[in-house]
Amino acid sequence: MLPMHRRTVFKFRQAGIATLGSVKIRILICICIALTLLVFANWNSDASASVLGWTGDVASPDGSVYPRGRYAIVMNTWKRYDLLKKSISHYASCPRLDSIHIVWSEPNPPSDSLKRFLNRVIQSNSRNGHQVELVFDVNKEDSLNNRFKEIKDLRTDAVFSIDDDVIFPCSSVEFAFTVWQSAPDTMVGYVPRMHWVDEKVCSKDKYVYGGWWSVWWTGTYSMILSKASFFHKKYLKLYTERMPASLKDYITKNRNCEDIAMSFLVANATGAPPIWVKGKIFEIGSTGISSLGGHSEKRTQCVNKFVAEFGRMPLVPTSMKATDSRNVWFW
Numbered sequence: 001m002l003p004m005h006r007r008t009v010f011k012f013r014q015a016g017i018a019t020l021g022s023v024k025i026r027i028l029i030c031i032c033i034a035l036t037l038l039v040f041a042n043w044n045s046d047a048s049a050s051v052l053g054w055t056g057d058v059a060s061p062d063g064s065v066y067p068r069g070r071y072a073i074v075m076n077t078w079k080r081y082d083l084l085k086k087s088i089s090h091y092a093s094c095p096r097l098d099s100i101h102i103v104w105s106e107p108n109p110p111s112d113s114l115k116r117f118l119n120r121v122i123q124s125n126s127r128n129g130h131q132v133e134l135v136f137d138v139n140k141e142d143s144l145n146n147r148f149k150e151i152k153d154l155r156t157d158a159v160f161s162i163d164d165d166v167i168f169p170c171s172s173v174e175f176a177f178t179v180w181q182s183a184p185d186t187m188v189g190y191v192p193r194m195h196w197v198d199e200k201v202c203s204k205d206k207y208v209y210g211g212w213w214s215v216w217w218t219g220t221y222s223m224i225l226s227k228a229s230f231f232h233k234k235y236l237k238l239y240t241e242r243m244p245a246s247l248k249d250y251i252t253k254n255r256n257c258e259d260i261a262m263s264f265l266v267a268n269a270t271g272a273p274p275i276w277v278k279g280k281i282f283e284i285g286s287t288g289i290s291s292l293g294g295h296s297e298k299r300t301q302c303v304n305k306f307v308a309e310f311g312r313m314p315l316v317p318t319s320m321k322a323t324d325s326r327n328v329w330f331w
């Protein structure tokens with residue numbers, strides 16, 4: 001869709017240049033066309049999936065629908081029921097969502113009133129006979145590794161891993177999902193991070209973790225955080241079975257860096273960089289740890305610990321971005 005869009009725009013621009021000499025008029029026309037495209041694109045964006053009327057569902061031999069063109073949300077949450085309710089209420093309305101798995105690591109199981117509320121929300125959002133499935137994955141142990149536990153009988157290949165405090169418009173999630181479908185071995189998401197070699201340590205390769213500002217400054221990244229990313233469900237299995245136990249213990253003890261570990265795992269398996277999708281992001285809770293001091297030193301320690309465990313640095317830096325054409329000015 002993007003190349004066609006570009007071509008159309010390019011043709012329009014050519015026509016403008018050929019017939020009208022004045023620079024001012026040309027600029028004016030460009031702005032008019034851009035505005036028209038923008039209005040049209042926004043009007044069209046949420047309807048596009050249903051206009052096409054195809055969600056990629058494939059009927060399996062027993063007559064049930066196998067949701068190949070859908071994705072599952074795996075949401076990590078911790079004692080923030082208002083956020084959880086807001087978040088689930090929002091995502092339940094997204095058109096190609098198949099199921100929601102809530103990773104539950106609290107000492108007490110989810111309350112009946114919470115379950116009732118969420119089930120009601122999901123029922124009221126069911127459409128075209130498709131009902132989103134809601135599952136609480138209740139864990140005995142409280143560990144950040146829980147969010148990457150293998151989910152038996154997950155119907156979709158695509159997992160959208162998300163924290164309970166970030167909200168993306170459905171159209172933006174759809175776009176990231178489409179990008180993921182074109183590269184299903186890759187991690188595709190909204191929150192990029194960077195690593196680089198520490199110049200101060202000459203003797204050995206030591207690395208530094210770079211937060212959002214270093215991505216902003218350099219335009220490159222090597223990780224996509226699992227607080228908002230698509231990946232293939234096979235990586236849950238890989239994380240559960242292959243991730244060294246010492247590394248998992250480190251994550252449980254330090255209550256940090258499971259997202260960096262997942263980036264390492266995928267990069268180690270693919271030898272390729274992830275894909276950053278630029279999208280609108282709305283945080284509905286206070287972000288907590290990332291704004292506290294010392295956070296980035298801890299993350300740097302994690303990176304170096306993981307490099308030692310993997311025996312090499314698997315992350316691959318890149319500057320490629322996938323940009324939703326609907327949110328972009330062409331000139």
Ligand SMILES: *[C@@H]1O[C@H](CO)[C@@H](O)[C@H](O)[C@H]1NC(C)=O
Nearest residue numbers: 238242243244265268269310
């Ligand atoms: C990393 O990749 C190597 C080579 O493919 C593989 O043998 C190893 O198991 C992988 N490590 C993890 C933790 O997946």
